[in-house]
Amino acid sequence: MRKNDVYFFERPAWVRTYSACVGKKEGEGPLGKCFDVVAGDDRFGQETWEQAERTMVQTSLNGAIQKARLQPGEIGCILGGDLLNQCVSTSYTVRDMGTRFFGLYGACSTMAESLILGAALVAGGMEDRVLCTASSHFCSAERQYRYPLQYGGQRTPTAQWTATASGSVLLTARQEGGRVAVTRAMAGRIFDPGVTDAANMGAAMAQAAFETLRGYFATTGEDPAAYDLIVTGDLAAVGRDVVLELAREEGIDFQGRYTDCGLLLYDREAQDVHAGGSGCGCSAAVLCGSILPDLERGRLRRVLFCGTGALLSPLTTSQGESIPGICHLVCLEVI
Amino acid sequence: MRKNDVYFFERPAWVRTYSACVGKKEGEGPLGKCFDVVAGDDRFGQETWEQAERTMVQTSLNGAIQKARLQPGEIGCILGGDLLNQCVSTSYTVRDMGTRFFGLYGACSTMAESLILGAALVAGGMEDRVLCTASSHFCSAERQYRYPLQYGGQRTPTAQWTATASGSVLLTARQEGGRVAVTRAMAGRIFDPGVTDAANMGAAMAQAAFETLRGYFATTGEDPAAYDLIVTGDLAAVGRDVVLELAREEGIDFQGRYTDCGLLLYDREAQDVHAGGSGCGCSAAVLCGSILPDLERGRLRRVLFCGTGALLSPLTTSQGESIPGICHLVCLEVI
Known part of the structure; x- marks a missing residue:
């Protein structure tokens, strides 16, 4: 059922398995040891960056399937996308x-979008097992969106680093082992605060993130203290600060529970990522490498995962x- | 519920309203009189082709909303996409x-993909009213995918003409007037017969269309005679012939009930479209301008709409x- 903008899944979608495959730089970051596969080099043994990204996607999809001891033929459908034109990865x-x-395009919110639609298909009785996936690759994305890498373009302080990363989550209708479930979700509305600098995407997305969170708390009657972690996808330092400022103005106190995947994935001081990480793979890999394992182990009980x-x-x-900007919210709980 | 690959919606999603907005050439074709809005010129009064496409999308979305005498705020969500990079239209x-x-990318199958996911959200009790939409614009698409229009590149005989068209369908959980419903649907698998000629997309997509239809008939136990019309999205002449050939080999007899939106939208002889129409807007506009009105008026009772x-x-x-190639199938019925 839905109340205002929030889906409440009476039959939750269970997180059965998940897998993250990342590039070398991501493997050298603070979460490096958390990922299932870290590339020795970002070409993943392939000739082109595009083939490299596909190998990475394949690795995370297969990882989630194999952990569940299933064959691809036992998966109902895959929902997902990436940043490359025509979602070819x-x-x-x-x-x-x-x-x-089902091909999706939600830019860097794609992981959350796929979880919402995947959970809705499972909760609605349409699917027993769906794989939700998202990816990005620094080298294929930079070439397409900005400059060829060889150009060596100077990056501004507000710029973010597109993560070389893929995450895949297997959702199931029956509890087949795991204890984490998608219990609620909220698709976002689009907000555009007028930012025209494509090297400052955190600021462009921050209002959408705040509006989704505000709408969610207003509908549920909860406040941030009801969650152990509230995490946005890739606002990084600039966008995170905008969310905190908007929340302060609105009287919403995150009580230290709010952070952003773009700040968790890299060591900003040591890894020269400027404002922090971005890309579909950023939130996907942090979800599959860190947040879901922490829920599984009981270190976290309730999380709001907000893809931006x-x-x-x-x-x-x-x-x-x-x-x-858009922000899709997914509530993950140990139940 | 689902059986094999087919979703059977116990609570069907009702088609409440629909609207199609097309370009000048499409207005001059055999279905020209069927569309809600035909542009005087393909710029739609805008400065760029991209803004023109957005004006067209806005027109079809607003058309569906206004026919239902609703405000945009009374729509639960919009699912859709287009051909431009990052689905910006x-x-x-x-x-x-x-x-x-929810942003979707299914290339020219996007209209069918949005109807499947929209119907699943409605049937699963998540949404009361969803708008499903898809569009393409000849000028913005040609520039992006092939050559600048000014270049005057020669087109091969297998080439198709990207439709300047947008279609939008409002699906509702309750029967609010209309008598047509989405009762079944089937998301497609990807098939790749090895075609490398980007000017022969009909041939590339035909196998996916055939496999989706074969799977659907095998699961339902029906044959083509159970439908008044079976229509693919944009295979045009080349791809249509491949589907007919594959069906013949398999012993499936369409009994003259099969055609393709890419053949319906234009007069191939008079309008110089080579193999026929293509683009997300091709099937979207034929659906909203011709197929749904014919269902509403009782000229058709059961239709398989197969976005390719x-x-x-x-x-x-x-x-x-x-x-x-991929092909998503939607069963539309008067019930």
């Missing part, structure tokens, strides 16, 4: 798996358009 | 409507990759 990978497929996306394109930026 | 349009949004998508990108083509 995901579709070319899924092509080789023979699974039904900047719905721009290089063309809209060059045409002078501002950057619309 | 849809997201920038939705930005101005303040509605919850070629999940390539210009980059994968230039890297020598073949073209994966």
Whole structure:
């Protein structure tokens, strides 16, 4: 059922398994030891960055399937996407798996979007097992969105580092072992505070994140203290500060429970990532490498995972358009 | 519930209203009189092709909302996408409507994909009213996928004409007037017969269309005679012939009930569209301009609407990759 904008899943979708595959730099960060597979180098043994990204997606999808001791044919469908034009990293990978497929585009909010729609299919009795996935690769994304890597363009202080990372989550209708479930979710509305600097996406997405959180707390009647962790996808330092400022103005006190995956994935001082991490893979890998394991182990009990996306394109930026942001929220609980 | 790959909606999603907005050429085709709005010129009064496409999307979304005598705030969410990089035609349009949004990318299968997920959200009790939408614009798409229009590139005989068109369908949980419903649906698997010619997408998608139809008939135990119309999205002449050939080999007799939206939208002889129409807007506009009105009026009773998508990108083509196809099926019935 739904109340206002929030889906309440009477039959929750269980998180059965999850897997994260990341690049070398992500493996050298604070969460490096948490990931299932860390690449020796970001080419993943392939000839092109695009093939490398697909190998990474394949690795995280297969990881989630294998941990559940299933075959790809036992998965109902895959929901997911990536940052490359026409979402080819995901579709070319899924092509080789023979699974039904829903292609999604939520920019860096794709992991949360796939969890919402996947959980809705499971909760609605349409699917028994769905795989939700999202990925990004620094080298394929930078080339497409900004400059060829060889150009060596100078990055501004507000710029973020596109994560080389993929995360996949297997949701099931029956509790098949795990104890974490998607119990609620909220798809976001688009907010556009007028930011036109494509190197400052955290600021562009922050209002959407705040509005989703405000709407969620207003509908549920809860406050942030009801959660052990409230985490946005990739606002990084600039966007995180905007969310904190908006919350302060609104009288919402996060009580130290709020952070952002873009700040967790890298050591900002040592790893030269400027404002922090970004990309679909950023929140996907932090979810699968750190948040879900902490829920499974009981270190966390209730988490709001809020995927944030900047719905721009290089063309809209060059045409002078501002950057619309969206934030999709997923409530993960030990039940 | 689901049986094999087919969703059977016990609570069907009702088609309340629908609206199609198309370009000048589409207005001059055989279905020209069927569309709600036909542009005087394809710029839709805007400065850029991208803004023109958004105006067209806005027109079809507003058309569906206004026919239902609703305000945008009474719509639960919008599901949809388009062909432009990062799906900006849809997201920038939705930005101005303040509605919850799920961005989809299914290439030219997007209209069918949005109907499946929209119907699943309605059938699962998550949403009361969802708007499903898809669009494409010849000028914005050609520039992005092929050549600048000014270049005047020669088109091959297998090439298709990207429709300048947008269609939007309002699905509701309760029967609020209409008598057509989405009763079943089937998300597709990806098939790739190895076509590498990006000017022959009909052939690349035909196998996926055939496999979806074969799987659907095998699961339901029905044959094509159970439907008044079986229509694929944009296989056009080349892909349609491949589907007919594959069906013949398999012993499936369409009994003259099968055609393709890419053949319905234009007069191939008079309008110089080579193999026929394509683009997300092709099937979306034929659905909203012709198929749904014919169901509403009782000229058709049961229809299989099969959105077809070629999940390539210009980059994968230039890297020598073949073209994966997908086909999502939606069963529309007068009940």
